[in-house]
Amino acid sequence: MSLKITTTITPQDRGFQYGDGFFTTAAIKSGKVQHLDLHFTRLQSCAKALYFPKIDWQQLQSECKKLVSEHKLAVLKVIITRGEGGRGYQAPDNPSLNAIVSILPFPTHYADWQAQGIKVSISNVKLGHQPLLAGLKTLNRLEQVLIKQDAKQFIDSHDVVVLDINNQVIETSAGNLIGFKHGELFTPKLSKAGIKGVYLSALQQVNTITEVEESTVFWTDMDALFTCNSLMELVPIIQLDSKKV
Numbered sequence: 001m002s003l004k005i006t007t008t009i010t011p012q013d014r015g016f017q018y019g020d021g022f023f024t025t026a027a028i029k030s031g032k033v034q035h036l037d038l039h040f041t042r043l044q045s046c047a048k049a050l051y052f053p054k055i056d057w058q059q060l061q062s063e064c065k066k067l068v069s070e071h072k073l074a075v076l077k078v079i080i081t082r083g084e085g086g087r088g089y090q091a092p093d094n095p096s097l098n099a100i101v102s103i104l105p106f107p108t109h110y111a112d113w114q115a116q117g118i119k120v121s122i123s124n125v126k127l128g129h130q131p132l133l134a135g136l137k138t139l140n141r142l143e144q145v146l147i148k149q150d151a152k153q154f155i156d157s158h159d160v161v162v163l164d165i166n167n168q169v170i171e172t173s174a175g176n177l178i179g180f181k182h183g184e185l186f187t188p189k190l191s192k193a194g195i196k197g198v199y200l201s202a203l204q205q206v207n208t209i210t211e212v213e214e215s216t217v218f219w220t221d222m223d224a225l226f227t228c229n230s231l232m233e234l235v236p237i238i239q240l241d242s243k244k245v
Contacts, residue, residue: 003055004083005063005099013098015081018089019139022046023079024198027106027231028068033076035230036061038198043080046136052082053095060099067101075104075231079139110232117238118158118227120172122216125150127164127193135196147173159227161216161240162194168213170194175229177237178209179222185209186222199228220245 014020024042027034040057047055060078068076079100085092125147133140151160151173159172170188171177176197179186189211190196203209212218219225225237225245237245 003060003080003097003099005060005101007100007102009081009098009100010084012084013081014083014086014091014095015079015098015139019141020050020091021079021081021139022050022137023077023139024137025230026076026078026198028071028074028076028103030072031069033064033068035198035202036064038201039078039230041201042137042196042198043078046138047080049132049136050082050138051091052080052097055080055097060101064101067103071103073106075106077102077104081139107231110235113158113232113235117236119156119239120159120161120227120237120241121151121154121157122241123147123150123160123162123173125162126167127162127170129165129192131192134192134194135190137195144173161219163216164193167215169216169219172227175227175232175235176200177219178203178226178228178234179219180224180226181222186212186214189213197228198230199233203228216240 009016024039026039040061044057064076081098082091083096083098085095127143147160147162154160161172162170164170171194177188185207187200187209220240220243222245226234227237228234239245
């Protein structure tokens, strides 16, 4: 299947029109993409779930490697859309896919977060349930936009923890949660809502991390609590709402 690697799209692109696509965001260190294979596993899972045609992943991976080779510390973002065409929501039978590949500055505040830990509040925005898309990083991220807007009111917090409509803890605004208690590791189950992060997947390859459906009380009772994603890696949470962890 044709995959055009580009830096721009037209207003007719289905990614712009309908959010018909998916993406991943990876750390670049010393000219290499961190957890490259896991990022491409994520892209492949999204492509399968959204019924995208077969993609030449080797071609895209090779282009990404070339693009990042001269960057010491930066961010790689890869967005794949179904391109133009189709009738309304109905996708074309033979789409011309687009891969928008870009290099972005690395967030400067994550080093401080890692060293000092962060305080988080509970977001007023709750995640809905959609099992067909749960765990996937699709282009439909309006819930996260609302979460970030809501987080502005918590001036003494660095981030927010997000619950689902059943008041089960799911994630932070842009990361997964990992709790440690009595020698065991826990993370929220993401079968109904949330995004499965690549860094969490990397940790699960070398650690037993039990997936649970639990309310806030469970998480405030941890011996230690962390948030993580591919850029910040592992960041301690030192206070959840009014309770110190």
